[in-house]
Amino acid sequence: SGKVFFISAFKSGWPSYLIGGNYRAHLKIRGATVIDEFDADADYIVVGNGREKGRADALKKIEKLNLERLDEVKFLQLLRLDLNHKNFAFCGGFSVSPGILGDDPNTVLKTVNAQSSAIEEADFLIVGDGRLKGKAAVIKKAEALMAKGKPITILEEPYYLPFIALNNDSARKLDFPSLVLQLRTVVNPKKIDRAVKMLQEEAFDIYSDITDNEAAGIVKSQTSYGHYAPWINQKGRYSCHDEDINTCMGMQGEVCKHVLVLLLGLAHQGEISLEHVLEWASNANEKAPSSNEDKSAAMLLRYKGVETGEVDWRPTETIPEDFYLM
Numbered sequence: 001s002g003k004v005f006f007i008s009a010f011k012s013g014w015p016s017y018l019i020g021g022n023y024r025a026h027l028k029i030r031g032a033t034v035i036d037e038f039d040a041d042a043d044y045i046v047v048g049n050g051r052e053k054g055r056a057d058a059l060k061k062i063e064k065l066n067l068e069r070l071d072e073v074k075f076l077q078l079l080r081l082d083l084n085h086k087n088f089a090f091c092g093g094f095s096v097s098p099g100i101l102g103d104d105p106n107t108v109l110k111t112v113n114a115q116s117s118a119i120e121e122a123d124f125l126i127v128g129d130g131r132l133k134g135k136a137a138v139i140k141k142a143e144a145l146m147a148k149g150k151p152i153t154i155l156e157e158p159y160y161l162p163f164i165a166l167n168n169d170s171a172r173k174l175d176f177p178s179l180v181l182q183l184r185t186v187v188n189p190k191k192i193d194r195a196v197k198m199l200q201e202e203a204f205d206i207y208s209d210i211t212d213n214e215a216a217g218i219v220k221s222q223t224s225y226g227h228y229a230p231w232i233n234q235k236g237r238y239s240c241h242d243e244d245i246n247t248c249m250g251m252q253g254e255v256c257k258h259v260l261v262l263l264l265g266l267a268h269q270g271e272i273s274l275e276h277v278l279e280w281a282s283n284a285n286e287k288a289p290s291s292n293e294d295k296s297a298a299m300l301l302r303y304k305g306v307e308t309g310e311v312d313w314r315p316t317e318t319i320p321e322d323f324y325l326m
Contacts, residue, residue, distance in 0.1 A: 001031030003043040011050035080167040087117035091138035093130025174274040195260035205315035229296035230259040236283025241296035
């Protein structure tokens with residue numbers, strides 16, 4: 001209340017769990033003021049990812065004046081709800097497990113100190129996209145409870161994981177489920193799902209070279225007997241190549257699943273900090289892949305030495321069960 005927001009180029013769809021229908025209406029309801037002309041004295045300066053006249057100029061001014069800028073994710077996190085001790089009920093079939101790393105939704109809910117419950121105690125009802133016996137009955141019961149005055153927010157599956165991720169307390173120490181959730185806010189969620197699925201389906205020997213500023217390594221191909229050499233650094237530069245030094249087809253302008261398998265596999269085994277993984281992936285957001293083939297080539301050459309027995313390089317081992325039973 002009483003705060004002034006300068007907001008430019010906001011592109012994200014407005015979350016259904018935040019009142020108002022858009023950021024202007026929402027902030028007005030909460031007592032804030034939104035201005036359209038750049039003002040260095042605004043309490044919050046938000047510049048999003050949309051193509052909008054004045055965006056580039058605003059970014060230049062922010063850099064020149066060394067001001068703090070909120071991107072769209074940080075802006076929505078600023079508006080997050082307090083989910084402490086809230087209850088969540090679930091119905092329907094889910095394309096992505098509500099527990100991300102397994103079927104127990106409490107794996108995810110504990111990251112915001114919430115828990116699953118029956119519909120009678122629920123503050124939120126999460127409705128899966130798929131058909132499942134009893135789905136209609138649960139929705140009907142929720143509507144009946146709402147008609148009697150019980151406040152229940154109904155969210156469809158696509159909004160659930162982003163909702164939990166954005167309402168996760170960024171000041172709280174990261175654990176692995178929280179990391180996977182937070183990554184979904186800065187990396188294409190489909191890429192996260194593919195990487196987790198790879199780690200859940202088979203064991204990996206991840207050969208890696210890690211420093212405080214970079215992680216590079218070798219990840220086995222999911223579809224062939226070959227290997228990929230992904231790498232990423234603190235500045236958000238990244239790339240991935242196959243054994244013939246061909247660019248990984250999975251990148252398509254963003255980090256590929258091999259980069260994510262490298263990061264997640266190493267992080268789970270304690271070889272790299274969770275904070276580094278989130279920071280580096282965040283820095284890679286909106287950056288194009290690097291054209292530098294040298295890092296991947298060096299990793300692949302070193303791995304050839306392992307295969308011939310000339311190089312002693314111990315891998316980090318992952319097992320599928322670790323990515324189901326968190």
